[in-house]
Amino acid sequence: xxxxxxxLRGIGARVIDGIWRMGVATRFFLMILLQSGQSFRRFHLIIxxxxxxxxxxxxxxxxxxxxxxxxxxxxxxxxxxxxxSEEALGVLVSLSLVRELGPVVAALLFASRxxxxxxxxxxxxxxxxxxxxxEMMAVxxxxxxxxxxxxxxxxxxxxxxxxxxxxxxxxxxxxxxVLIGVDEGAFWSQMQAAVDFREDILxxxxxxxxxxxxxxxxxxFEGYDAPPTAEGVSRATTRTVVTSSLAILxxxxxxxxxxxxxx
Amino acid sequence: xxxxTLDLWVGIFVVAGLAAVLFLALRVxxxxxxxxxxxYTVKASFDxxxxxxxxxxxxxxxxxxxxxxDISFDTTLYEATVSMNLDARYKFPKDTSASIMTSxxxxxxxxxxxxxxxxxxxxxxxxxKLTQGAVVLENLIGQFLYSKSDSETSAPDLxxxx
Numbered sequence: 135x136x137x138x139x140x141x142l143r144g145i146g147a148r149v150i151d152g153i154w155r156m157g158v159a160t161r162f163f164l165m166i167l168l169q170s171g172q173s174f175r176r177f178h179l180i181i182x183x184x185x186x187x188x189x190x191x192x193x194x195x196x197x198x199x200x201x202x203x204x205x206x207x208x209x210x211x212x213x214x215x216x217x218x219s220e221e222a223l224g225v226l227v228s229l230s231l232v233r234e235l236g237p238v239v240a241a242l243l244f245a246s247r248x249x250x251x252x253x254x255x256x257x258x259x260x261x262x263x264x265x266x267x268x269e270m271m272a273v274x275x276x277x278x279x280x281x282x283x284x285x286x287x288x289x290x291x292x293x294x295x296x297x298x299x300x301x302x303x304x305x306x307x308x309x310x311x312v313l314i315g316v317d318e319g320a321f322w323s324q325m326q327a328a329v330d331f332r333e334d335i336l337x338x339x340x341x342x343x344x345x346x347x348x349x350x351x352x353x354x355f356e357g358y359d360a361p362p363t364a365e366g367v368s369r370a371t372t373r374t375v376v377t378s379s380l381a382i383l384x385x386x387x388x389x390x391x392x393x394x395x396x397x
Numbered sequence: 398x399x400x401x402t403l404d405l406w407v408g409i410f411v412v413a414g415l416a417a418v419l420f421l422a423l424r425v426x427x428x429x430x431x432x433x434x435x436x437y438t439v440k441a442s443f444d445x446x447x448x449x450x451x452x453x454x455x456x457x458x459x460x461x462x463x464x465x466x467d468i469s470f471d472t473t474l475y476e477a478t479v480s481m482n483l484d485a486r487y488k489f490p491k492d493t494s495a496s497i498m499t500s501x502x503x504x505x506x507x508x509x510x511x512x513x514x515x516x517x518x519x520x521x522x523x524x525x526k527l528t529q530g531a532v533v534l535e536n537l538i539g540q541f542l543y544s545k546s547d548s549e550t551s552a553p554d555l556x557x558x559x
Contacts, residue, residue: 293414
C-alpha cells in the first residue's frame with residue numbers, strides 16, 4: 135500500500151515539476167520579448183551575436199549543404215534513370231532542399247553548432263556569478279546578455295537555411311549536369327516550372343524562422359536554468375542539443391502538415 | 398575583435414544570405430512569371446477533369462498563358478467548374494475552346510486553349526462554352542476493345558489480315 139502511494143507521489147511530483155519548468159520557460163521567453171526593445175536600441179550587441187551564431191556557423195552550413203546536394207544529385211539520378219526521366223533531377227533536388235532539407239538540416243546543424251555554444255556560455259556566466267554581478271550593478275542580464283543572443287540567432291537562422299538550400303542546389307547541379315551530363319536547360323527549366331516562390335520558398339523561409347526561434351529559446355533557457363556547476367552546465371548543453379533536435383523534427387511535421395497538404 | 402572587422406563580417410554574412418534567398422527566388426523559383434495583379438479570371442465547365450489540379454498550367458499553342466486557380470463541383474449541372482487566371486497580356490475570343498490534355502503519356506494534366514474566330518474577347522468572370530474533358534484511359538481501352546471485337550465479327554477478313 136505504501137509503495138503504491140509512493141509511486142503515485144513520484145508520478146505527481148514529476149508532472150508538477152514538468153509543468154512548473156514549462157511555466158518558468160514561458161515567463162523567461164516573454165521576458166526576452168519584453169526586453170528586446172532595449173537590445174534593438176543597442177544594435178551592436180545584436181551584431182556581435184550574429185557574428186558568433188551566424189558567421190561562425192557559415193563553414194559547416196555551406197560545406198554540408200554542398201555535400202547534401204551532391205548526394206541528392208547522385209541518388210536522385212540513380213532512381214530517376216530507371217524511369218527515363220533524368221531531366222526531373224532539378225525538380226527533385228530543389229524541392230527536397232527548399233521545402234524540407236534546407237530548413238531542417240540547417241536547423242539541426244545550427245542547434246549543435248550555435249545552440250550548444252549559447253547554452254554553455256550562459257551557463258558558465260551563471261556558474262561564475264557574472265549574471266549575479268550584473269544584477270548587483272543594476273544591469274538586467276536578460277536585456278544585456280540574453281535578448282541580443284536571441285535576436286542574433288533568430289536573424290541568422292533563415293539566412294543560413296537559405297544559403298544551405300542554395301549551396302545544395304549548386305551541388306546537385308555540379309553532380310547532375312557537370313559530372314553526369316543531365317541536360318542543363320531541362321535541369322533549370324523544369325526546376326523553375328515546379329518550384330513556386332510563395333508555396334515553396336517562402337514556406338521554407340517561414341519554417342527556418344520558426345526553427346530559429348525554437349532552438350534559440352531552448353538554448354537560452356537551458357543555459358539560464360543550468361545548475362551552476364561544471365556537471366550542471368555540461369548536462370544543460372547536452373539537453374539543449376537533444377531537446378532542440380526533437381523540437382525541430384516535431385515542429386517540422388506540424389508545419390509541413392499545415393503548409394503542404396497537396397491541395 | 399575590432400568593431401569594424403566584426404561589422405564587415407556580419408555585413409558579408411547578411412548580404413550572402415540575402416543573395417541566397419534571391420538566387421532561390423529568381424533562379425530556382427518562378428517568381429515574376431505571373432503576378433496576381435495583371436490577370437483575369439475565366440471559368441469553364443468540364444464533364445470530367447481527370448487528374449487536373451489547382452495551379453496546373455493553362456497553355457495555348459504550347460505557351461503557358463495562365464494557371465488553374467480553383468476547381469469546384471457544380472451541383473446543378475453535375476459538372477466540374479474550373480476557374481483559371483489568364484495573363485492580361487493574352488486576350489482570347491469568346492468562342493475559345495478549352496480541353497484537358499496530358500503532357501506525355503504519364504505527365505501532368507493541363508488545359509489547352511484553342512482560339513475561336515469571334516470578334517468579342519473574353520473578359521474577367523466570363524465562362525467558356527466549348528469544353529472537352531479529360532480522356533480517361535480506362536474508357537479509351539474499353540472503347541478500343543469494343544470496336545476491335547465489333548470489327549472482328551462484322552469484318553472477319555480484316556482480322557485474318559493482321
